[in-house]
Amino acid sequence: xxxxxxxxxxxxxxxxxxxxxxxxxxxxxxxxxxxxxxxxxxxxxxxxxxxxxxxxxxxxxxxxxxxxxxxxxxxxxxxxxxxxxxxxxxxxxxxxxxxxxxxxxxxxxxx
Amino acid sequence: xxxxxxxxxxxxxxxxxxxxxxxxxxxxxxxxxxxxxxxxxxxxxxxxxxxxxxxxxxxxxxxxxxxxxxxxxxxxxxxxxxxxxxxxxxxxxxxxxxxxxxxxxxxxxxxxxx
Numbered sequence: 081x082x083x084x085x086x087x088x089x090x091x092x093x094x095x096x097x098x099x100x101x102x103x104x105x106x107x108x109x110x111x112x113x114x115x116x117x118x119x120x121x122x123x124x125x126x127x128x129x130x131x132x133x134x135x136x137x138x139x140x141x142x143x144x145x146x147x148x149x150x151x152x153x154x155x156x157x158x159x160x161x162x163x164x165x166x167x168x169x170x171x172x173x174x175x176x177x178x179x180x181x182x183x184x185x186x187x188x189x190x191x
Numbered sequence: 192x193x194x195x196x197x198x199x200x201x202x203x204x205x206x207x208x209x210x211x212x213x214x215x216x217x218x219x220x221x222x223x224x225x226x227x228x229x230x231x232x233x234x235x236x237x238x239x240x241x242x243x244x245x246x247x248x249x250x251x252x253x254x255x256x257x258x259x260x261x262x263x264x265x266x267x268x269x270x271x272x273x274x275x276x277x278x279x280x281x282x283x284x285x286x287x288x289x290x291x292x293x294x295x296x297x298x299x300x301x302x303x304x305x
Contacts, residue, residue: 111291121228121279123296130291166234170291176246178224178236179283179294 083107086167086182094190099154101185103167106148110173114141114152115166117184123166126152157189193217195284197297204304209270212300214282216263220295222287223265225257228279228299237280240265241287272304 085104093099103112114126127134127141129150134141138157143150154161164186168179196215204210216223225237236249240259257267263284269276279301283294 113294115296121281121299121301123281123283125293125295128291128293168234173289173291175222175224175285175287175291175294176239176241178226178239178247178249179234180236181234183233 082182083171083180084167084169084182086185088185089183090186090188092188092190093157095158097157097189099157099161099187099189101152101165101167101187103150103152103182104148105150105167105169107169107171109148109169109171111170112143112150113168113170113179114150115168117164117166126165154187159189159191162187162189195282195295195297197280197282197300199300200298202300202302204272204302206272206274206304208272209268210272210302211266211268212280212282212302214265214267214284214297216265216282216284217295220284220286221263222285222292223259223263224283224285224294225265225267226281226283227251228281229277234281237267269302274304277302277304 116124129143138155140153164184166184167182171177222241224239228234238248259265279299281299283296286292
């Protein structure tokens with residue numbers, strides 16, 4: 081069983097829809113990250129969370145430590161949001177263990 | 192400020208050869224971590240360096256090694272290449288230390304082993 085599970089694996093939506101991507105983890109973590117990967121491979125860090133909620137533009141990320149669950153929301157989705165969204169966790173403090181990744185959610189926003 | 196620079200961007204090697212990949216972190220970042228991405232296994236942690244010390248290594252054979260220099264630049268080496276080593280290799284830099292910080296990723300090196 082993977083330590084980090086994401087759902088859905090694939091998501092196709094229409095422009096303007098509200099998008100939710102879920103991430104569950106089975107171990108204790110010190111931080112959770114949401115990453116975005118576009119075709120070609122480049123990865124951009126969207127959020128780092130250890131508690132609560134963060135917002136940046138149309139993106140919102142939440143985490144519930146007790147339930148070991150995080151969500152990434154995209155409001156007013158746009159075709160440029162099409163990408164793979166990856167949930168990753170730090171198992172220990174300071175990043176010494178690197179990141180442990182979910183399998184990613186492939187999001188396509190159709191105009 | 193300059194981002195994380197990985198060189199080379201693309202590489203084709205023959206089975207049995209060795210390869211060295213380079214990663215220059217953001218100025219001031221002392222932690223560099225390396226990851227392998229394949230279609231089958233996804234993203235997997237290779238190793239992490241902080242202040243020239245390897246603090247942890249993922250579940251990879253000894254053919255995979257790395258080092259970090261005093262200017263925080265890092266290299267990873269893969270010896271005796273196998274076809275299964277074909278992958279996108281990404282490095283990420285972070286301030287590092289005892290506290291978690293965000294990561295900045297390089298564009299990756301795409302290695303093809305033939």
